[in-house]
Amino acid sequence: MTIISNCQRIESRIQDSVATVNRHADEVTCVAVTKQRPVADLQALYEVGYRHFGENRPEGLLEKQSACQQEDIKWHFIGSLQTRKVKQIINQIDYLHSLDRESLAKEINKRAERPVACFVQVNVSGETSKSGVSPERLESFIDELAIYPNVLVVGLMTMAPIEANANELSVYFKRLKSLQEEIAAKKLSFAPCTQTSMGMSGDYQIAIQEGASFVRIGSAFFD
Numbered sequence: 001m002t003i004i005s006n007c008q009r010i011e012s013r014i015q016d017s018v019a020t021v022n023r024h025a026d027e028v029t030c031v032a033v034t035k036q037r038p039v040a041d042l043q044a045l046y047e048v049g050y051r052h053f054g055e056n057r058p059e060g061l062l063e064k065q066s067a068c069q070q071e072d073i074k075w076h077f078i079g080s081l082q083t084r085k086v087k088q089i090i091n092q093i094d095y096l097h098s099l100d101r102e103s104l105a106k107e108i109n110k111r112a113e114r115p116v117a118c119f120v121q122v123n124v125s126g127e128t129s130k131s132g133v134s135p136e137r138l139e140s141f142i143d144e145l146a147i148y149p150n151v152l153v154v155g156l157m158t159m160a161p162i163e164a165n166a167n168e169l170s171v172y173f174k175r176l177k178s179l180q181e182e183i184a185a186k187k188l189s190f191a192p193c194t195q196t197s198m199g200m201s202g203d204y205q206i207a208i209q210e211g212a213s214f215v216r217i218g219s220a221f222f223d
């Protein structure tokens with residue numbers, strides 16, 4: 001029952017957030033993050049209508065996939081990905097949210113059997129503990145990806161610092177949105193970059209107000 005009532009609360013908050021900025025609810029996709037949760041939780045969310053699921057470890061992803069074989073599920077890999085683990089998952093996922101280095105792009109290109117939809121992870125806050133490309137390096141990083149036909153940059157992803165207040169969160173998410181628009185304006189065939197992946201349980205309402213197209217929500221479904 002908790003999951004159902006949490007879903008209702010999340011959905012109504014998403015509705016409120018899009019409404020305040022005159023966006024449409026169908027512009028926002030909620031990725032339900034089921035990492036470290038049992039398969040039954042994913043199944044419960046599927047029953048309610050969720051189709052996008054996120055995992056942050058290869059083992060967790062593969063375990064959920066073997067238990068949940070519904071063909072209409074879209075699988076998102078949201079965690080940092082070690083180069084040596086690329087081959088385990090790259091042909092099993094619909095989106096990768098954590099492209100943050102050229103060596104990873106090179107390995108994806110080598111192992112993928114088709115172009116993979118990737119978000120480039122950007123460290124907008126500059127925290128040294130966070131992975132991600134710096135805003136200053138972003139443009140040249142994306143240019144380097146032109147030689148990898150199996151890497152398709154569909155957007156940019158960020159994680160805001162946990163301790164950020166609402167004003168700071170707005171600043172970080174605005175920054176990611178404007179970087180995304182700058183890349184999109186270049187109309188690169190290998191980097192259409194029309195999407196943003198930002199916002200988690202604690203900050204998805206702000207992210208949506210700042211233009212998020214994908215929010216990644218975990219604990220708010222289960223707490």
Ligand SMILES: *Cc1c(COP(=O)(O)O)cnc(C)c1O
Nearest residue numbers: 033056078200201216217218219
């Ligand atoms: C765990 C995780 C989330 C979801 O976090 P919650 O705070 O539980 O909503 C989103 N994105 C990434 C990259 C994560 O690792």
